[in-house]
Amino acid sequence: MRSHTIVLNVNGEIHMVTVRSADTLLFVLRSKLGLTGAKPGCLNGDCGACTVNVDGWPMKSCLMLAIEAVGKKITTIEGLKDTPIQKAFIDDFAFQCGYCTSGFIMNCHSLIEQHPDADEKMIEEWLESNICRCTGYAEIQKAVKSVLDQKK
């Protein structure tokens, strides 16, 4: 299989990496850049644990090839620092094992940035793409709503 040397913009840093044509963005983030915050959960887009932010929108990085990410601005969980949603996740106990947390926070963060006025229905449409098996979602609901309320 062919390899390509590509340039990726991740968390505001420019990285040059050599990838296979078939390498997913998730695989490259984790094994080439050491950014293991995005997690593999199903590798076919069902669970959302690998969610990152591409040009401002949430993207399941297992469904995107690394070569498709060239020229785009990628933010991973490691690129977020002291954001309101991270703080809310801690204060509201919105995670237990923490495995789905990166994906959930990236999805919530994108939602808050794109739709600060999101209503309940929109929150649900966005967040139903991720699975959390530990919490039962009540704490995640509380966390995302508390941040959106602050924005209003």
Next chain:
Amino acid sequence: MDVIGKSVIRKESFDKVTGRARFTHDFHTTPMFSGHKVISPYGHARIIEMDLEEAKKVHGVRTILAGEHFPLTGEAIRDRPPIAVDKVRYHGETVALVVADTPFQAKKAADLIKIKYELLPVVNSPTDALQQNAPLVHPNLGHYQKEKGENPVPGTNIASHIKIRKGNMEKGWSESETIVEASFSFAPSDHVAMETRCATAEILPDGNIYITTSSQAPFMVKQLIAAYFHEDIGKIIVDTPLVGGAYGGKASVQLEILAYLASKAVGGKPVKVLNSREEDMITSPGHIGLDATVKFGAGHDGLIKVAEIQYLWDGGAYSDKATDLTRAGATDCTGPYNIENLKCDSYCMYTNHPYPAPFRGFSHSELSFAIERTMDILAEKLQMDPLELRRQNAILPGHMTPTRVRLNKSNIGRLPKCIDRIKELIQWDDGKIVEINDRKFHVKGISCSWKTSTIDAFAPSGVILTFNRDGSINLISGVIEIGTGTKTVLAQILAERLKMDVKNIHVRMNVDTQTTPEHWKTVASRGTFMNGKAVLMAAEDIIRQLKEIASCVLRAPKEDLEVADSRVFLRDDPSIGLHFKEIGYGYQYPNGNAVGGQIIGRGNYILRRMTRLDPETGEGQPGPEWTVGAYGVEVEFDRKDYTYRLLKAAAVIDIGTVLNEKAAKGQVMGAMSIGLAFAGRETFYFDELGRVLNPQLRTYRPLRYGENPEYLVDFILTKQLDAPYGARGVGEHGLLGMPGALGNALSTAAGVSLHHLPLIPELIWRTKEAKG
């Protein structure tokens, strides 16, 4: 109390919201080979031929493990080859393991392995397994090595048979005016931890075996690999970082064995074996299925006089933990009710299904579905309020459990209190059914549960505390952080005892079996109880040492000293004292003389007075205490298409003491969520060849955001006298009553008695159609 009960944030919080928390698969050394499994596409088949030639030619392939007779494995009965030889017994069973430089090469080669199978007749349910002339899953059952107390029946599919006999059945039936009998069943399903299981192994030239694994039981990995493969137990070092959800599924030892065998086959080089989601669902052990028959006899007054119960557990292709699950199901077989005359037969049946691991609740949510549905059927026949029926039969101090443990005010919580509170929480008196419009109405169902642990009576739990030079303390325990927050709660217990700021207690999250004292397995809601006891003992140990050195420096008797706020001081003049930082590493006098040294505290705990069950009557002490709970579920039901929406789910658990409020509520709500998903939608669908048709998260659907109900959680506080601050186990209990409560709500809604899980609209429709 300063620290106990507070919602102290988790010690690993900041790592988990920044992506810096690392799980097993996040560690990857270079070089590290990748192992890729080839799995059986059938439930039961003979392996006729295996052609590895093309696979071996793939670039990067180092070895292929296949067709080799490795020692048999299995926790209770050694019935399981690590890699299937000659025969496969379940869909998903590993038949070969390719080891290659990269995961892609390993997968490519695995896809090129050609295997010819000859299909064998399939045992597709535990009831089928019990039939005369049923195909035998293990014709060699009589020849397997087994643990003490295991009694499989050769020539059958029975891996174990636990008998509970109490009272006088004849008397019970003769006193019964109302008798109900019903059968229930559900197929195996899965835990769906978001982190799929992963294990790596490396064997160094000195013979040390290093394993890293996403496990709830790294100490069992060490013990079992030593036993199976005759390795020195001290040379096996198992490391477990944070674990991404477990719910019992990661208490079984499986991938670690594959990683170990693979590393051994490539000269000890490191090999990683990672489950795909599909493999995690069917190759690795899942959630047990059950066929149950329950018969209750009661007087006119509603007092239950007698019960006859048969549980046929779906032990799957290999027994591993299934015989233990069968035992646990027998132990608490009646649910939380006082039934003096009792006969229960709990069978572990071999089938051609994926084999079970423990699942949060360890047989109790499963048996509760059968018991709690029967309770509602009985209430209907007696024309009694179902909550009142439960209240009247609630098991209390002074009563005897099915295994004849005499209950007292400490070893069981107060079920009537839970029932009273659930009644308020779900506004039971406002009516079971509330009409909304001509299509929809709201309907409620309730249930109760109890549970004790049935873990190994010889299970240790240890803690080490060490001081840092600034007087802060490191807490090192064998409890795995699987998401329950137990390690934070342990820090709270220590902070409370030492009257110090919990911020100055550092918790080691990783466990490695060489330097961490053993906590048997992080299972059975026993982490806080057992390891909490060990923490308290270790706290006493450091208090003694602190006072000893302070007494010497302060020239005051130990008896006059107090410990608080990271200081040791005179009780009558707290201004005279020493900070931990001055004595935690010993004390140095102004002239340079030093005494003492680093203070190291130690504590351990082992359950007291546990016994094995009597093989004829089941008499014995299985666990230290019973946590009880009452539950309610409210759904909006559509009478036209039988769909429903979860509105509210309520749980009241007698937790003894709340140690960390948000963490405790989170445990209960999370468990309720899994329970509702298990009851309402999750199952494996098998075809006639024993194939699982839905091993994917789009065809097997856990609850998603927005599908969850509103959770109502409250606690009753009946202290367990010998537990840390009186706290009872609570990790599992939110789950236990959900299947029963949902089944009761939907049976009321549909006007037919529902006896199977999952409770999907199609099942309701079929049941109604069958009734005509």
